[in-house]
Amino acid sequence: MKKIKVVIFGGAGFVGNSIVKLIDKKKYEVVVFDNLSTGFVSNLEDIDEFEFVTGDIRKECDVDNVLNEAEIVYHLAALTSVEESFYKSELYYENNVYGTHNIVRGMLKNKVRKIIYSSSSAVYGEVLANGYDENFLPNPNNIYGLTKLDGEYIIKIYAINEGLEYTILRYQNVYGPKQSFDSDYCSVIPLFINNALNEKVLKIYGDGEQRRDFVYVEDIANANILSMNSGANETFNVATGELLSINYLAEKIKQIVNKKIKIEHYPPRKGDDLGSVVDTSRIKDELKWSPQTTFEQGLLKTYNYYAGKN
Numbered sequence: 001m002k003k004i005k006v007v008i009f010g011g012a013g014f015v016g017n018s019i020v021k022l023i024d025k026k027k028y029e030v031v032v033f034d035n036l037s038t039g040f041v042s043n044l045e046d047i048d049e050f051e052f053v054t055g056d057i058r059k060e061c062d063v064d065n066v067l068n069e070a071e072i073v074y075h076l077a078a079l080t081s082v083e084e085s086f087y088k089s090e091l092y093y094e095n096n097v098y099g100t101h102n103i104v105r106g107m108l109k110n111k112v113r114k115i116i117y118s119s120s121s122a123v124y125g126e127v128l129a130n131g132y133d134e135n136f137l138p139n140p141n142n143i144y145g146l147t148k149l150d151g152e153y154i155i156k157i158y159a160i161n162e163g164l165e166y167t168i169l170r171y172q173n174v175y176g177p178k179q180s181f182d183s184d185y186c187s188v189i190p191l192f193i194n195n196a197l198n199e200k201v202l203k204i205y206g207d208g209e210q211r212r213d214f215v216y217v218e219d220i221a222n223a224n225i226l227s228m229n230s231g232a233n234e235t236f237n238v239a240t241g242e243l244l245s246i247n248y249l250a251e252k253i254k255q256i257v258n259k260k261i262k263i264e265h266y267p268p269r270k271g272d273d274l275g276s277v278v279d280t281s282r283i284k285d286e287l288k289w290s291p292q293t294t295f296e297q298g299l300l301k302t303y304n305y306y307a308g309k310n
């Protein structure tokens with residue numbers, strides 16, 4: 001039987017590689033497409049049976065070529081820093097918005113059936129009430145969030161007008177092995193673990209009582225796999241529904257790493273809201289997805305990875 005071709009834009013990145021890993025290669029022909037701007041070929045080192053194509057989603061011919069005979073697209077290729085998006089806004093529009101438009105147009109030309117789009121809770125902006133669901137009016141408060149929302153609308157416009165199928169997954173804070181920790185914009189978990197391993201200070205901005213929903217990367221990959229054949233033309237929050245404070249996180253990491261580590265508090269950063277709980281009933285009901293990894297399990301796996309224990 002002929003395999004179904006799946007193209008993963010941004011597959012060499014932190015989240016993308018774990019999707020590449022989970023796809024059933026007996027059934028699917030997997031092509032990873034990436035310009036390696038923030039991703040690494042080494043992220044794919046432990047994965048077999050896929051083709052790697054170097055290319056840029058902003059280049060029409062790169063995208064058109066790779067989409068030939070494809071049936072499903074995963075789209076993760078994006079620039080992802082909230083801070084950077086403010087002073088490199090043109091680059092963010094070009095990459096995240098124009099790039100998404102290019103992929104969608106390439107899909108129509110090549111008659112590709114479905115796109116599974118990695119979106120972000122950043123589309124909501126600051127939400128003050130707990131229990132907000134996918135119908136909550138998006139109101140991004142940074143350029144990154146705006147570009148992710150634009151990507152969603154571009155996909156929906158072509159779904160309405162051209163019959164493209166989509167699933168939009170809005171992730172909360174993803175964590176796990178292979179996440180970058182050495183850039184200015186890295187996420188708090190890899191940053192704290194690596195600082196702790198090197199006996200550097202864990203810096204907390206504000207009182208540390210701001211809370212976040214952390215989802216393990218393998219659970220995110222699972223939501224992507226489930227979206228391949230269900231959840232058509234739906235948008236889902238992908239989250240645990242539980243919030244953990246930055247203080248709790250720092251203490252937990254200090255415990256696991258078990259070295260002499262100082263935790264210091266600094267003035268709050270602009271726009272660092274308190275955090276609120278997101279409703280996950282839709283993804284549970286419709287995709288039958290729920291997180292399988294407890295925070296303790298996920299944190300230990302992540303620590304083991306950075307400590308070189310696996």
Ligand SMILES: NC(=O)c1ccc[n+]([C@@H]2O[C@H](COP(=O)([O-])OP(=O)(O)OC[C@H]3O[C@@H](n4cnc5c(N)ncnc54)[C@H](O)[C@@H]3O)[C@@H](O)[C@H]2O)c1
Pocket residue numbers: 009010011012013014015016033034035036037038039040055056057058075076077078079080095099118119120121148170171172173174175
């Ligand atoms: N990591 C999170 O916490 C999180 C949360 C919400 C949403 N997301 C979304 O998930 C997706 C993946 O995020 P990630 O954390 O894995 O980031 P990442 O930077 O590790 O992965 C992005 C990948 O896309 C590639 N890429 C970027 N621009 C490209 C271009 N123009 N052409 C080709 N390839 C390009 C990069 O090289 C990289 O491999 C992003 O779309 C992001 O917006 C991530």
